[in-house]
Amino acid sequence: MNIPIIVTSCINPNAPLTKLQDPKIRIDVTIDALKKICKHADNIVFCDGSAFDISAELKKHPEFDNKNIEVLFFKNDTKSVEMFGKGFGEGEIVNYAVEHSEYIHSSTCFAKLTSKLYVDNLQKCLKAFNSTGFFVPVPSFREEMIDTRFYIVDKNFYNKNLKKVYKKVRDLEGIYLEHVFYDVLIKLDKHKYVARVMPIIRGVSGTFNTNYSSDNKMKYFIKTLRLKYLSIFSNSKEK
Template sequence: MQTNYMDDIVLLLTACINPNGMSYTVVQDIELRKKQYRESLSFYLTHTKYKIVFIENSNIDISCLYQKEISEGRLECITFDGNNYDRYLGKGFGEALILNYAYIHSKLIAQSHYIVKITGRVIVENVIELIDSCSLDKKSVYCELGLREKTTVSVFFIAHKDFYPLFLSKRNLINDFSKCYFEKVLFQSIFRMEKGYSS
């Protein structure tokens, strides 16, 4: 990836500091989760030069800790109240709501073309190498696919922002109780895009 692509790419870190008893969420401790998110965010600020959107859905604002990076235009912190939906829908539904909110409200995403979505507590140490290995175009999504299971690994994927309306238009299908997981809907959306469907 050449340096002139730097402004075309934004890292999107999704976060839920207070899971509020969300099912299938192993770490429930708020302070521990906050610490993990801060460690991850610090890694990407230190080890990459990409602009970063950190978006959190339980109304816990940590932007006061990053005023320098925010004022320099390197970081955008968004916090909203988006974790009060029915619990049976599962955390994947909440993840989709986070992506939808970011897509609508983020100024950095509006200024960029490609979104590198990363689950906020995960440190992808080779993130630069992964981005550099991609031949980015509007009709490609880079992620790990499970073709047999028809699912994806969703903690990290790269897509043009035009992919998001297609995927997010199906967000209401996500329901952990019905075993229609975020990863399954993401997989289906990728294949719909490759077949040329827009909705």
């Protein structure tokens, strides 16, 4: 299945609690992650919510020659992002991409990946998509949040359940996009949206200005078992 990947970007950030502010560094780490994504993805939709056109930067790197990268950019609701947080801005970016991307227009689903990050086992995750949802609840066995760094979702499912929830984000009050996604998804059947494969996410966090180190084999094994447990447990409850 050819699933377009939305890479959500904000080269010139204006959200509170974002430690990596330098646009030059943000461009560099974004380009580095995109190079890795291109090795495993067919269609990429790069969408920036700070009105930054990354096209000129892409032309500097031969790795992007003949790659299917659709570049979108617009100016998000700056005042709301400053007031409510980066999850509010991310919601606007995803919605803009869904509404304006030619790749997504011709697809029934899409993946979303935060810029500056990449997924080592991307193809494995895409193949594991069940045609409805691919979300990872966190942390441990207390699913109080959904990992919104990377997910895969059917467009109709997204539009019906998740399109508008970003408006509830209040970063300064400790209410993040991860929480509002969870509040919606927890009410639905888990087997419809819990991921079957644990994504191996690497890259740089713009929020914390830190590198995501790779999990050791034992930690990754435990996370994978947890996803299987959630799937089996949800199915057994429905029966």
